[in-house]
Amino acid sequence: MAFLPLYIPGSKRLKIVIAGGGYAGIAAMTTLYRYMPEAEVTLIDPKTEHLKITHLHETFRYPLTDFLVPFSILTQQFGCRHVQHSLNITAGHLKQWQQGKCIQIDEHTLPFDYLLIATGVHANQNNFGEQVLGLDDFSRTAGSDLLDSYLSASSDVETFITIVGGGATGIQFLFEIADFLRRMRSACRLRLIDSGEHVLRQFPADFSRYVQARMQEESIEFHPSVRFVGQQGNQLLLKHKTTGQDFTLPSMLSLVFSGKQAETLKTNSFGQVVADQDILTNIFAAGDCTHYQSFGSNAMTAQSAVRKGKLAARNLLRHSGIIKIMEPYLHRDIGYVVSLGATDAVGWLAIENNVVTGMPALLIKEVVEAQYDLLLTGVDTYLI
Numbered sequence: 001m002a003f004l005p006l007y008i009p010g011s012k013r014l015k016i017v018i019a020g021g022g023y024a025g026i027a028a029m030t031t032l033y034r035y036m037p038e039a040e041v042t043l044i045d046p047k048t049e050h051l052k053i054t055h056l057h058e059t060f061r062y063p064l065t066d067f068l069v070p071f072s073i074l075t076q077q078f079g080c081r082h083v084q085h086s087l088n089i090t091a092g093h094l095k096q097w098q099q100g101k102c103i104q105i106d107e108h109t110l111p112f113d114y115l116l117i118a119t120g121v122h123a124n125q126n127n128f129g130e131q132v133l134g135l136d137d138f139s140r141t142a143g144s145d146l147l148d149s150y151l152s153a154s155s156d157v158e159t160f161i162t163i164v165g166g167g168a169t170g171i172q173f174l175f176e177i178a179d180f181l182r183r184m185r186s187a188c189r190l191r192l193i194d195s196g197e198h199v200l201r202q203f204p205a206d207f208s209r210y211v212q213a214r215m216q217e218e219s220i221e222f223h224p225s226v227r228f229v230g231q232q233g234n235q236l237l238l239k240h241k242t243t244g245q246d247f248t249l250p251s252m253l254s255l256v257f258s259g260k261q262a263e264t265l266k267t268n269s270f271g272q273v274v275a276d277q278d279i280l281t282n283i284f285a286a287g288d289c290t291h292y293q294s295f296g297s298n299a300m301t302a303q304s305a306v307r308k309g310k311l312a313a314r315n316l317l318r319h320s321g322i323i324k325i326m327e328p329y330l331h332r333d334i335g336y337v338v339s340l341g342a343t344d345a346v347g348w349l350a351i352e353n354n355v356v357t358g359m360p361a362l363l364i365k366e367v368v369e370a371q372y373d374l375l376l377t378g379v380d381t382y383l384i
């Protein structure tokens with residue numbers, strides 16, 4: 001058992017329930033195992049596998065199975081159990097769980113000393129029809145298989161695939177698909193639709209300049225300040241934001257990446273859930289489903305989710321101990337990389353204006369991914 005500063009364990013063997021097996025939940029689980037391997041940990045998640053969701057755009061090059069880790073393997077490795085179920089989280093349920101220290105799920109009665117909620121958020125719902133795909137579709141089927149099925153069904157010599165959304169997810173899918181179409185020697189063309197004036201608006205301006213120059217090199221059509229209304233048959237339904245003009249464009253398929261639903265849980269600076277202004281001392285939360293009232297990053301990134309999960313687990317243990325001194329969440333992201341296919345990327349490191357491109361950016365991305373892969377094996381290389 002590793003040493004955890006500010007933690008003097010009590011005599012009790014803790015029962016801990018983690019709701020959610022994404023980045024934050026797995027980071028919490030590995031942290032608990034590191035500092036209290038004897039704890040009785042239960043992981044609740046409706047799926048059977050942990051999905052490294054930030055890799056989904058790479059399924060045009062690799063099998064989807066490369067990014068799936070069965071919970072059966074993780075729970076065996078880290079000494080916990082998995083209950084396959086989803087948890088309905090409301091303010092009323094939270095207060096009920098805090099008071100009763102127990103969750104009832106069908107035939108499962110799960111008493112706990114601490115509950116850690118890390119359910120994440122879902123991509124905005126795709127209700128646009130069968131010729132429109134969203135992130136959830138790629139979590140079930142590899143991108144190469146999905147596109148193969150549409151391309152083989154198309155009789156047009158030249159047609160379009162449209163990406164909707166110029167954020168990091170949309171851009172990464174855009175360039176992976178460009179590489180995939182080139183490998184397939186397909187005449188299909190690519191188009192990007194975005195409601196903003198330029199792509200990657202949440203990043204330094206050098207990001208968008210670099211990416212849009214690359215898009216021109218790839219002959220990718222770009223329609224800024226345009227809102228996606230839907231798709232009927234092989235026609236996109238669009239509206240120009242400035243003029244309000246409705247218009248259509250041909251497209252056999254649309255991939256819509258319109259962001260995530262907003263966070264639903266607020267916590268104090270230590271990760272304890274705040275419901276109706278009451279601090280629920282035995283319920284912690286981490287990941288994209290949370291907003292920490294702290295100076296730390298609330299960005300919906302994998303690295304922030306991992307840091308929140310690790311901190312919440314550490315503070316949970318400290319709260320259970322004798323002195324109950326917890327640490328505030330102060331993590332700031334130290335970089336971010338957007339991949340542009342297999343051989344290019346754009347990112348920042350240390351400070352946001354320190355923009356790197358090409359192989360240096362790809363190297364940063366590989367180091368970060370290797371760090372998380374090590375965590376899944378029980379080797380924690382994170383400094384904080």
